[in-house]
Amino acid sequence: MTNKNIFEALSSFQAGLGTDPFENYCVSALAYLLETKQSQLTELLTSVAECFGTVKETHCQVLVDDQIVSLLVESTNNKRLFIKINTQTNNNIEERTKLQTLKADNAVLLWISFKGDTPPSNWVSVTWEQIGETLGTSSEKLALEFGNFIQTDILGHGSVTVQQALKTNKLYALGGAVIREKYGVNTEYLNSASQAIQGEFRYLGTTFSGNTPDLQFWIGIVNQTLPLSSHYQLILASKNTEVQNPVDKPRVTDNWGWKGWTGLGEITTSLEHSHYKDLL
Template structure:
C-alpha cells in the first residue's frame, strides 16, 4: 500500500467486512507503523509476545486466500507475523475469523493474533486483546502534530471522551462514540448497542443516535438527536426513548419519530451548546429500576 497518508485513508478493498470508518482508523494506525513509530511498534510487539525484530512490512486489508480480507498484517524481519483484527464498536462481524485463523496456521511460522478494539478481555481464542486506550497511551506526548491529531481522533471519534458541536455530531462519528462510551460506563460489559439513524434529507436527519440494551436483552432503548420540526429544520433535541418501560421526566414523543411505536420519551431540550458525555450520562440516569 502507498506511503502517502491520504492515499492510505482513501483506499478500500472490495470484499472486506470492515466499515469505511473502521478502515479509516486502520489505515491511520498503519501509517504510523509504516513510518516506524517507536512506541506503537513496541506496543504491538509486546502484546504479541515478539522479540525485538524490526518491522519489515505493513499490509492493510490483505486477502488471506479464500478466507477473506483481513484488517492488518505485520511481518517482521525474522519472519514472524502478527494478524490484527481492528474493531471500533461492539458487535463487529467476526464470522470470517475462524477461516483466517486456519489460513494463518498454515504459514511456516505460527503468527500472533491481536484484536484491537474496545474490549480488554473476553475476546475469542486465540486472539489477544489490545485496546484503543493502549494506542492512545503509546501516542501520548508525541511531538509530531499528525500523531497528536490521531491521538485526539482516537479519544474523541472512537472512545467518545470529548464534547462535540452539533455540526460535527451530524457529520462525524463523534456522537456515536459519545453514546457508546456513555452506555458502556453506565451499564458495563453486558450492554449492547448499535448506531442508528434515519436517512438524511437535504443534509438533515429525523434522528441520529444509538439503539441499546442495558442488560444484553432486546434493544428497547435509544439515545441521540431528534429533529425539532417536520418538515425537517436545523434544530435538534437530545433525547432518550424507551420502547417498553417508563422514563423519568417524560415528554411527548417528537413529531420527527412519529412512525416509531415507542411510548416513552425524555429529553434535554434543544441543543444550543456542544454535546457532552455528561449530558448523555444524565439522560441514561432517567432509566428507571436499573
C-alpha cells in the same frame, strides 16, 4: 498494496466485504504509522506480539481463513501480525465467534478494542486506551493528532457540538462511552442514524440493550422540525417500556412504534457525558 502514502491509505476502501468505513479509516492510519516506523506505536504492538521484528509492509482488509481481518502486518523476519479492530464493543457476536477458530500459520492474532473487552480465544489484545495514551506523548505531529483523534472519536472523551455530531464520529463515540460506563463493556450497542438530507438528519445516535437481552433503547439527537432544520433535541426512546418524565413523540420519528420517549429539549450548547447520564 502498502500504506506509505497517508492520503492513498486513508482513501482506500474495498466495499462489499462487510467492513465498516470508519473502522477502515482507523486501520489505515495505524498501517501508515507502522509503515513509517512510528516508534512508540510499533513498540507497543510488537511487544504484545512478542519479538515480532521490524515492520516490512502492511495490507488492509485481508481475507484470512474466510474471515476479513482489518490489517495484516508483515515483518522482516517473515512473521505476520493479523489485527482486528473494534470501535463498538460486542457489535458482531457471530463474527467474534468465527474469529475464535481462525487459523493463520506463523502469525500472531491481535485484537484492538476497549478496556475490558475480552478478545476471542487465541488472540492477544491491546486497547484503544493504551494506543491513545502512547501516541498522546509522541513528538511526531501526525501520531499526536491520531492519538487525540482516538481520545475524542473512538473513546468518546470531551464534549460534542451539534455540527460535530453531524459530521464526525464524536457523538457515536460519546454515546458508546456513556453506555459502556453505565452498563458494562459487554452491553450491546450500535450506531444508528437516518439517511442524511442536505446535511441534516431526522435522528442520529445509539441503539443499545442496557440491562436487557435485546436492543430496546435509543439515545441521541432528533431533529425538531419537518422539513428538517438545524435545530436538534436530545432524546431517549424505549421500545417496550414507559420512561420517567415522558415527552411527546418527536414528529420526525412517526415511523417508530416505540412506547416511551423522554428528552432534555433543544440542544443550545455542546453535548456532555452528563447530559446522556441524566437521561439514562
